[in-house]
Amino acid sequence: MFITMNKGQVAAILDEIAVLLELKGENTFKCRAYSNGARAISQLDADLAQVIAEGKLGSIPGIGETLQEKITTLVTTGKLPFYDDLRAQFPDGLLQMLRIPGLGSKKVKALYEQLKIDSLDALRAACNSGQVAALKGFGEKTQAKILEGLAFLELGADRVRIDQALPIAQEILEELRGLKGVIRSELCGSLRRRKETIADIDILLSSNDPLPIMERFVKLPGVVQVVAHGDTKSSIKVNASEAARLLINCDLRIVTDKQFPFALHYFTGSKDHNIAMRARAQHMGLKLNEYELAGAGKSVACKDEAALFKALGLDYVPPELREHTGEIDAALAHQLPSLVKTEDIHGVFHCHTDWSDGKATLKEMAGAAQKLGLKYLGIGDHSQSLTVANGLTPERVQKQHAEIDALNAKLKGFRVFKGTECDILADGRLDFSDEVLETFDYVVASVHTNMNQSEADMTARIVKAVSHPKVTMLGHATGRLLLRRDAYHVNLEAVLKAAAEHDTMIEINAHPQRLDIDWVHCKRAKALGVKLVINPDAHSTAEIGLYPYGVDVARRGWLEKKDVFNTMTLAEVETALA
């Protein structure tokens, strides 16, 4: 009888063991073995309990005898005494202290053992009294840096959303691009891979004269702290939003133009992708690092990233796919997907107007969509029970439909579709009767209330809704708000299977606060044959333009044009919805 402990939970515990072993002063490589094991488990495609039952755990690279035994204990009993003992040896505060930039396990260990510091508050007090600076291996600067790090943590600014980072990153990039001596320049890291949240902005430049560029970089307007300032690498914190007191880390690296393709690949990551790429190079008798691809004493010249992939016998892997989830094997077999592009999108669904909680009128929304070059706009105002969002009663729905008809009569080559974002009630029923639902061109069903249900209840509720014959698509499937609110408890696998069975689409909510379902589940949805639809969930004219963030998610989820409903032309959508 297996206790349910999923891959994510097991990986998190292995990762924590790695950190605790570091604090204990264990051999670095032993610690790393636990981290590697965590990564191997989290990237496992198969069901963990099943792998264990079949005795195949040990055949996963990175899982040896010890980890096999510990993971089995964890999954079959739900506990691991080894982990519990380890946790009991260190206060939780030490793990929090590790989040401070510049504090690693060695320093935290020293603070704990020599000054008995076991919490952020105790650490702040010790810094303020000068005790930390007096410690061997520490000093005034370290102490000041810790205080700055504590303030930084209080802002909750260790990660930001992509929409918060991207504009400022582009602004900095533009500023640097204009400087004398800059040859090539690019955003790297998780921003280039289009992750939904990022820890820092990474910028790479090539130049033969890096020093003046570095000088300028650390003095950019908006710089609140220079964390590091070297010849080829510098790091700053910039103020992204005065009002929100939002600080973002920004790293700049400068290499020669010959090194640029290698550095671009290296600093784009992900780390796991890079490790796999280096292994691929090694396999071919080559050595890959951030500066070169070398073998037999000489460098293999590559003019760009594509040439680098080619030199390793691989098709070009778009940055969004570089998460080590099979992209290298696919590139080797010439089986990478032809990813959906922003220009493939011809229209969007799920947009709100001032009929419910949107800011703009129907006409303004339609005009804004046309300006973006879209050919259709799906309206999806809230339904009657959501009174806080001015949800529409069946009577108001009728009136709105009359207004849409009148508007459509005036539009040429563009159409407004009559939709609703219909609430999924607590028991899985919909917020409108079938007769009312019948009057819409399409129905988005979403959860907005009773979000604290058990996983079983929430799953049954959503499965019931996506199984309803009138439901066209499921809106923001997990309800998460990035960095603010976790997803509600739901078995998404069951939801996706029900969606596949009933031919219901799943929304990729392109609003950068949601980006839900996320890319991992896109991939799974595609495998199950579920069609996805990229919707901005716009509450204003400007927010219609957010849909490219949803395209990023789709690309990270290996989706092609044919997998996304709103890549269809107006005529095709009219036929599909009829």
Add this chain to the structure above:
DNA sequence: GCCGTTTTCGGCCCGACTGTTTTCAGTCG
């Protein structure tokens, strides 16, 4: 702790930067 065209021991990615020291350890990516 894991792994093996280096196979039961001895490596495991490694370069940049900072701060504290005085030649290097710790942190980061």
